[in-house]
Amino acid sequence: MSAAPVAAELRVALAGNPNVGKTSLFNELTGSRHKVGNYAGVTVETREGAVAARWQPTRSVTVVDLPGTYSLTPVSEDEAVAFRCLHGDEGPPPDLIVLVVDAANLARNLYLAMQLCELGRPLVLALNMMDVAAEAGVPVDAAALARALGVPVLPTVARTGEGIAALVAEICRFGQVPWDMAEVRGRLFGTPLPAGLAALPPARARWLVAAQASETLGLTGATAEERAALAGVDAGELRALAAALVIGRYAEVDRALAQIGHRGGERAPAMDRSARIDRVLTHRVWGLLIFLVVMALLFQSIFAWAEPLMGVIEAAIAWLSGQVKAGLGPGLFTDLLTEGVIAGVGNVLVFVPQIALLFLFIGLLEDTGYMARAAFLIDRLMARVGLHGKAFVPLLSGYACAIPAILGTRTISSFRDRLVTIMMIPFMSCSARLPVYVLLISALFDGEARVGPFTQASLVLLAMYVLSTVSALAVGAIYKRTLLRSPTPALVLELPPYRLPRVRNTLLQVYDRTADFVRDAGTVILAMTVVLWALLSFPRPPEAVRAGDPVELVAALESPIEHSLGGQFGKLIEPALTPMGQDFRMGVAIVGSFAAREVFVSTLGLVYGIEADDEDNQPLRQALREAKAADGRPRYSPLSGLALMVFFVYACQCMSTLAVVRRETRSWRWPLLMFVSMTALAYAMAVGVFQVGRLLGY
Structure with missing residues (x-):
């Protein structure tokens, strides 16, 4: 055939x-x-x-x-x-x-x-x-x-x-x-129109009536002829006509439902089941407590289940670096591959298991309908502080990535409310922050310490996400009451029925999102890593011993990267970093992360890769844990790690996010305000955490 x-x-x-x-x-x-x-x-x-x-x-x-x-x-x-x-x-x-x-x-x-x-x-x-x-x-x-x-x-x-x-x-x-x-x-067009509008195509005329009566942005597509036709109709007549058209459409809906014998007035058993579950999950008190427990279990599983695979990846990176060194011998190209590409990109790839697990669990919660309930719980709080009820969906998307979340604000009708939501989204802890949190928590906090059924590490991670969410709501409330003051809209949120998740689709989503992260590691992060390797490697410190020459005394350097351009810049800003408990190495990594937050991890991998002995291929987490200051004390502490995580909760370190804000707001004013205000707030909060912690004896 x-x-x-x-x-x-x-x-x-x-x-x-x-x-x-x-x-x-x-x-x-x-x-x-x-x-x-x-x-x-x-x-x-x-x-x-x-x-x-x-x-x-x-x-x-x-x-x-x-x-x-x-x-x-x-x-x-x-x-x-x-x-x-x-x-x-x-x-x-x-x-x-x-x-x-x-x-x-x-x-x-x-x-x-x-x-x-x-x-x-x-x-x-x-x-x-x-x-x-x-x-x-x-x-x-x-x-x-x-x-x-x-x-x-x-x-x-x-x-x-x-x-x-x-x-x-x-x-x-x-x-x-x-x-x-x-x-x-024929039935829908049965409602007569005024003479001026009757001359227009019927569907177009009815749209004009509805758009003008509700004063929505839909009227922006009207022609001069159509606007002239509308101008000849009394405003009261337009509103009455718009109401009549709506009534006529619903009458036709009822007729169609009656014709097919649809029992639309009966309550569906599936929704009855959902309603019974929602009496608990959307309760003002129990609902929030259950949500926090669910999130704590999520982060607990991220640490417990991902750790073995992370260890395997760290061992593979160390083995690969050793093989490259043994195969190529000493030289500049070997340093680029081992200290730059492998140490930089490899230390980002270590966190792929945790990112994949985060996407998996959030995907399952979304597919079941539970995340819509979480939106309802937070929406109730948002409405009390004057924020738009629709804002939580893009805020929820911000846990994955700020860019699609900002695009998601298009569902909000008021431009001021949309702008408030855009300014809130970068405070949500996106997946790019997860490698930063996990690196610092696993390196500086006791992985065996427990608080009840939960590990200390999972609770610290949960605290970062709670802090980011609460901060986003607080900042939104401030904008809503100052620069972007506007009435609080009514809260309208549709709760879908609970459904069994379709695991295949969820796994495909996890694969795609994780692949995007790996792709970024192989492109954007790799490019940044090579540039930063050059800045941290040149100019090289003078050699103390040259073949055939007598020994020359050279001023001792705390680190071999201090002589490089990147190291010199790090030392330049170190006095500003000391109040928040950080040294110049962390400063170099913070500056690098302004391109993308994940670059923080790859930059630290570069720093400690360059500083390490040729035979030392220890994982970055171990290097941070064992790093010593000049006086022999640990270079970093849980307090300094906490201060740095708080900095990353508040800092807007993603150039792509700023570019999208510029595109969506059609102005540089808002992305510049976002960058400056968030950076200043991040620094102030990090300094506050570290200094208060020291006063309390930590």
Whole structure:
């Protein structure tokens, strides 16, 4: 049987409410691995991909994943992105819209379907989460819904791939099936419009009414002719008309639900179970305590489970360095490989197991729906200090990386509230800080000491994350009451039902995120390491003994790197570092970390690699633990390590974050304020911790 001829390329937009599985469906259709989460606000910009060959499409299909939106009257930047794509304001509109709806929440999802029917673009409904609807006791008759709406309706379960093949086949039949929304559109367009607006295309006129009545940013796409038509309509009439249009859409939703016999008023058993669990997990007191215990267990497992593999990686790095030295012999190139590449990058790779475990546990908590409950708990506190309820989702993303978290603020409608959230995000302890924390904790704190069932190390790590979260909230409250004062918006947060995590997807996400970290180690960190190696190696100190020459007396140096450019700069800033308990070696590493926080670890690896004897290939953690000052006392203490970790909690040491803030705020004012204020606060807090600790006798 010969293959069907390939027709013209199709451009398909995936639209839908937040948290209905659009990104899961996009990943299945295209073979991508974009982040998904069991909470709203994960997707904030468009993504494109071709339908994968395994679905056997009969024509070329490009799929665009849009941010979630509840209606076509956008009230935030992410909804505006979806709006502009569907309307074709910034390019050709999609040939076909696939509206992804949550089968277990059909009544809420169909309002957007009615607006898309008004829009008049070819439409297919992907009735997603059919398994959840069946489990909840609210199964949906897809064929009956298709008759009620006049569009194809395909049942799917995006998490497992069920129904995707049929959906792709329906997409590829575009233009061949005479589905007609005329009956539904006729009822939706039944509400008469004023004369000036009646002359415009019906869908466009109704959007203008809604946009003008709610004064949202959606009106920015209106033409001069459309604005003139609106100007002739009384404001009160516009508001009444907008309300009538909304009532008409909901009436059509009710009609469609009644036509398919949908029992939308009954409470789903799955949500009943979730509600019973939530009585404990979202309790004002017990909920927060349980959340802290969960986080403590998470960090405890990170230390306990990752330690053996970290030891293996450290041993492998030491072995590799020894082999290179033995094979190449002494020389500048050998020093570059052993002291620069292997010691620098290798000491960052040591922390891959812990980073992978952190991503794994957070991914599982997200997939089950528990992180949405954590958002609810913190949202309650955020609302009390005047912060936007939607801010916690990007703040939560900040635990992984500040850059996508800042992009995630596009879900916030108010620019001032969005800016407050952007200024808070760098305080969240991202995964790049984890190697810094773990290095200092494992090197300077007693790994065997326990407090109840938890190790001292895990509790110190938990304390850094708690400190970062509390500090972010405090800073947000200050901005909200000073530079960015604005009313506190209402808290609206949708709690999804609890679900069993799909382990395969979570593991793929862990692999991708960990691979990104390793890729950074092999590119950005490697490049920085080579540059820093040169700065720490040249000029070299004068040799005390030369072959054939008498012994020359040379002024003793505390370290061979002191004579280098990097070492001289470290000694220059050492007086400013002493009050926070750090020496010039730490100063060099802190300065290097302004490019990326992980560079702190690689720079220390360079410093101690250059200072070490040729036969000494000890791990960096051991080198820090055993380092001695000139008077024979330990060079670093738990107190100095704690002060340095506090510095990294507050310091904005990531150039990429500042660049993204500049792009999102369209000004250098805010990234400069962020950098200066956070650096000053970090220094003051680190000095305070160290000096108070000394006064207390630590």
